Amino acid sequence: xxxxxxxxxxxxxxxxxxxxxxxxxxxxxxxxxxxxxxxxxxxxxxxxxxxxxxxxxxxxxxxxxxxxxxxxxxxxxxxxxxxxxxxxxx
Numbered sequence: 001x002x003x004x005x006x007x008x009x010x011x012x013x014x015x016x017x018x019x020x021x022x023x024x025x026x027x028x029x030x031x032x033x034x035x036x037x038x039x040x041x042x043x044x045x046x047x048x049x050x051x052x053x054x055x056x057x058x059x060x061x062x063x064x065x066x067x068x069x070x071x072x073x074x075x076x077x078x079x080x081x082x083x084x085x086x087x088x089x090x
Contacts, residue, residue, distance in 0.1 A: 005073055016039055
């Protein structure tokens, strides 16, 4: 799973940057089309509860999602990596 910030819903309050125990959110520096500085994720792999939820059966921390007044933060399932055979030519 990975975190996604919905730029249309986000109003740039930056509450997620204050409550995240893993400090994966940073205040935005580039304005979206509404002129709002949407926070960005900085190395979201540090959010181990989110990333490893399915593998280890962990409970999501959810602090960022709970504090967001606009419900702009969601988790999206990632595509499962499927190994494939590679033919190496001599």
